Amino acid sequence: MSLLVPSIIVAVSCILLKLVLSAWLSSNRIWSALKKVPGPKAHLLNGNLDIIGSIDDYLPSVKKLCEQYPKMFPLWYGPTNPVLMVSDPVIAREFNKSANTKETHAHRFLREWTGPGLLYSNGELWARNRKLLTPGFHFDVLKPYMIVYNECTDILLEKWVNHAEQGKPFEVLEDFCLLAFDIIVQCACSTQLNPQTHGSKHPFLAASRENTALVEARLYNPLFSNSFIYGLSSSGKKFYSNVAYSRQFAKEIVLQRKAALENQDNINESRKHLDFLDIMLTAQDSEGVGMSVDEIVYQVISFLYAGHDTTSSSLSWLMFSLACNPECQKKCREEVDNVLGSRTDLVWEDLAKLKYLTLCIKESQRLHTTVPILAYTLGEDTTVEGYTFPKGMDIEFPSYVFHHDLKWYKDPDKFNPERFTAENSKGRDPYAYIPFAIGARNCIGQNFALQELKAVSAKIIQRFEIFTNDTSYHHIPSVILKNKGGIWLSLKERRDSVVETKKDAVTFGKSRFLLPPDMSFGWQFYILY
Ligand code: HEM
Helix, strand or coil, rough: CCCCCHHHHHHHHHHHHHHHHHHHHHHHHHHHHHHCCCCCCCCCCCCCCHHHHHCCCHHHHHHHHHHHHCCCCEEEEEEEEEEEEEEHHHHHHHHHHCECCCCHHHHHHHHHHHCCCCCCCCCHHHHHHHHHHHHHHHHHHHHHHHHHHHHHHHHHHHHHHHHHHCCCEECCCCHHHHHHHHHHHHHCCEECCCCCCCCCCCHHHHHHHHHHHHHHCCCCCCCHHCHHHHHHHHHHHHHHHHHHHHHHHHHHHHHHHHHHHHHHHCCCCCCCCCCCCHHHCCCCCCCCCCCCCHHHHHHHHHHHHHHHHHHHHHHHHHHHHHHHHHHHHHHHHHHHHHCCCCCCCCCCHHHCHHHHHHHHHHHHHHHHHCCCCCEECCCCCCCCCCCEEECCCEEEEEEHHHHCCCCCCCCCCCHHHHHHHHHHHHHHHHHHCCCCCCCCCCCCCHHHHHHHHHHHHHHHHHHHEECCCCCCCCECCCCCCCCCCCCCEEEEEECCCCCCCCCCCCCCCCCCCCCCCCCCCCCCECCCC
16 A cells, blocks of 8 residues: 555656657657758747737738748747648648648647547548548539528528618628528538527527637647646636537537437428438448447537638638629629529529639639638658658648749739639649648538539629729638628619519428427527428
8 A cells, every 4th residue: 555656656757757758759850850941040939930920911921931932841830839831732742642630739729629520530530430421412412402502592682682772881701601600500400590580699600709719819828738727717618618518509409310310200201401410320331330429419510610611701702802803793693694594593503504603713712712721730751852751740731822822823813713714724733722622631511612602602693783992901811711800892782683582582481390499598499301
């Protein structure tokens, strides 16, 4: 007994020593590798933070450094947090050949929130789930979602009639955020929350926004890297309470759906579509093992998060681009009028016919790159351009810089949709255009997102003319790209339109059954099918 305590102390000390030693050795390997690569001189106390400047200056600073070091360079976010920034898309391809993981500080913090869903998991867990979820994005599954896009956009259009009548500029990101959330929650979980008309922000959206901001702030405080210490702070308490809420919210949806699936009688036979949740609840791997409820909860949170933030940013920038370029807007409108005639609802077959609008979407995603920096951690030792970089080293692909590279884009700051015609795209390296990332960790939702962007924007253009008083912008790289001061547009309802508008388009009579309002905040939710 008397020897027990000293033995425990020795054992714990040995484990701690081993942990510290291996962390030190790994950092040392990274530092030795990075020392060999030319780059800006790092300060002992703040690394390269003085060159990078504030978040307002971040993108221009990185772009300038990429021009100065056109292949790659080490960048120190503070004294102990180096990454290798890859300036050249062709070299980025070399780094993407091995299995990269998502293990940076930001990924770790975000994973604490979403859990190990597809977005932030790694290794075998990620590979298994990616395989199980891929069928959920097959075109046959996506096609019926057109109904949801049409119905949700009708709600937005009715709200926007007021803006058109007032003729004053208004900030659009918030409305697009509600729209995209409305769409994803219906398509992913067949659940209706009516976030666009509820009058107050849905708590999942509030939690999602607050946690993104908290993660951004956490990156600047090395003490908060430790989850236990972070949990004691007021920011940490808010963060973990948002985590608990989001999981409870997602779990409620999953359990209700699981019960309904188990009791087939409850499911109406004329269901309009399969959703991601059905696929997750019924998918099995090669050994016949399905996903656990917790695993599905993490996927639901990841999908709801990834599926609304990026899409709303893309939609806002697309509308801004069209407002700044009236001649392009006019061409889109002519195309939409030709394709739709007097119809207001789009059908799947319309999407392929909206060729010019598609070029505008691509160009807007280039100029205003939604996810401007992609970060990874090397999954194995990797040799590129004669340098060997160790497993565990963080790398970044500045997709925003790739999208503004003079080598691939003439007049990169100009909005020119024609650069994406098949003819003009010839010879462009695929890594020079990566709005949805590229390789194994590319966006699983990209077809869904493009379909949604086309359908929503076509309906807006059909109904309104879009204007802006200020064509200047200042890109801010939050997790997604924002404009400093927001995106402000004004609208005019079209008088020349041949369509019949649907004032009573918004009906909620499709709900099959109502779940108890157990998520508080006065929010009820409806399982639709
Ligand atoms: C315009 C809209 C969208 C853009 C620009 C976009 C962009 C991206 C990018 C750049 C990544 C890679 C992130 C990284 O490596 O850190 C990604 C991953 C992902 N996206 Fe999207 N996304 C969009 C819409 C969506 C939608 C609608 C969904 C869900 C339906 C979705 C689900 C995901 C998921 C689950 C991942 C992780 C994939 C994996 O690692 O296997 N995204 N997205």
